[in-house]
Amino acid sequence: MTSPDRKVPAGAYVGSSAPNNVANLQAVNWAGVEKATVADLFASYQGVNTASQNMNGANATSAAAAKAAASGSGTAQSTASAAQNTAAANAASIASLLPPPPASSTPGRTLSDNFGRATLGPNYNPIKSGPVMDLTIVNNQVELDPSAGGTPTGSVIALNTSILQTDDQSVSLVMGAANSSARSATGIVLRADPSLVTFAYAWIYSSKIYIGAGTRGNGTNTYSDWTSIAVTVNTGDTVTFTAVGSNYQVLVNNYPVVGFSDTAGTVPIGSGYRSVGFGCSCNAGYLSFAVASMTAADQQPAVAAGTGWSLLRGSTIGATRPPGAGMRVTGVYDTVRQANNVTIVSLGAGQVQINRAGWYLIATAFNVASLDYSMRTELWSAPSLGGNWSMLRAGAVGNPADVDGDGNSSANSTATSASFVVYLPKGAVVAPGLSTNTSNSLVGPFTCFDGALLNWL
DSSP: OOOTTSOOOTTOSSOTTSTTSGGGOOOOOOHHHHHHHHHHHHHHHHHHHHHHTTOOHHHHHHHHHHHHHTTTOSSHHHHHHHHHHHHHHHHHHHHHHOOOOOOTTSOOOEEEEOOOSSSOOTTEEEEEESSOOOEEEETTEEEEOGGGOSOOOEEEEEEESSOOSSSOEEEEEEEOOOTTTTTSOEEEEEEEOTTOSEEEEEEEOSSEEEEEEEEEETTEEEEEEEEEEEOOOOTTOEEEEEEETTEEEEEETTEEEEEEEOTTOOSOOSTTOOEEEEEEEEETTEEOOOEEEEEEEEOOOOOOOSSEEEEEOOOOSOEEEOOEEEEEOOSOOOEEEEEESEEEEETTTTEEEESSOEEEEEEEEEEBSSOOTTOEEEEEEESSTTOOOEEEEEOOSSOTTSBOTTSOBOTTTTEEEEEEEEEEOTTOEEEEEEEESSOEEEOSSSOEEEEEEEEEO
16 A cells, blocks of 8 residues: 555555554555646636636526626525526526527517516516516515515516517527416407407416407406316426417427417407517416516418428317228318328318329327327328328327227227328328227317328339
């Protein structure tokens, strides 16, 4: 055994009872390496100092927001609150750095705000409904003033004074402090009149989201829900509300949860209805989520590559489906997510004409409102427009490995799906089909029909 200076202490190799045994040595001589070690340490700290000077403004903003959110954590309750605010602040900093940019060749505008200031400021027009407190900024998050006291009920919608440039819009919020979000909702507003006479909204609770059409008259907002979905929303989550054509959709952390097709046009669109914003509400003194960040943008059509299509039913209102076997669907799909180098012959029926011959991977999924143990997904085709339809492929009926007490298949009892690889000639038309045992309703947003060209001749 040697010491770090490579010298063997005299008598180091002696019995354990000896007074000069290694276990009884009082110190180790580091003089031989002291200068080199200190020099390395200074060099390391110099490198850290250089690296710290290269931190960008985004990291500084995130750190400042996290530091502010962590203030006042002297008790267990405030520590939990600070952790919650920190999660929201970090998410907000990232979101505010990455607003969805519009394509340069088309009109579009982006807005982004992480509320790193003391007051909401002149960039917003707060519009109250009911006897409710004012909006304030606490720890870089917007909420109704918690210091106002009392048990008011109402909401404040803050419309951004910058107006978007197209009818297709998207607004995202990062959820801040949860407050009493199980009882009161935070809102996203788009396609709004600048005075909030009409608008589309998404109201976000911690366990449910509603979307619908809103109007304002005599100082009061009226909310007419289209549909809703039970879904968990937490502090730090990003909730996005989009409007493209007549189709509205809400996504939580980029995952679609609820949609609706406003085919009746209950929300006006056009150049006078392009304001966007957010809202906070109070129900008998219980406050909604705070808002940690907002981004908004004109929705620009995605540039598609390759050959394929993606159709879905955005609406969670069911499309009635009679019982029967070997039937093509009708009136199901309402949204074209993507279509390139194919022709959508009938959106509702999912009929797609092939413009390039080749092998295609096609996937179909149906979600139904009620239990059905005997569903089967099918793929139908016709050789050309107006040609005779025939079943091209059929999926399995449920899953025979999973049965209930009566021996009936219990797998996929509220959903059925299948995927197929088929060769399709140019001009052929394909469409999904479905066999069911009972009358049912097909619901979105996970009822979809997708296809992609694998290769061509």
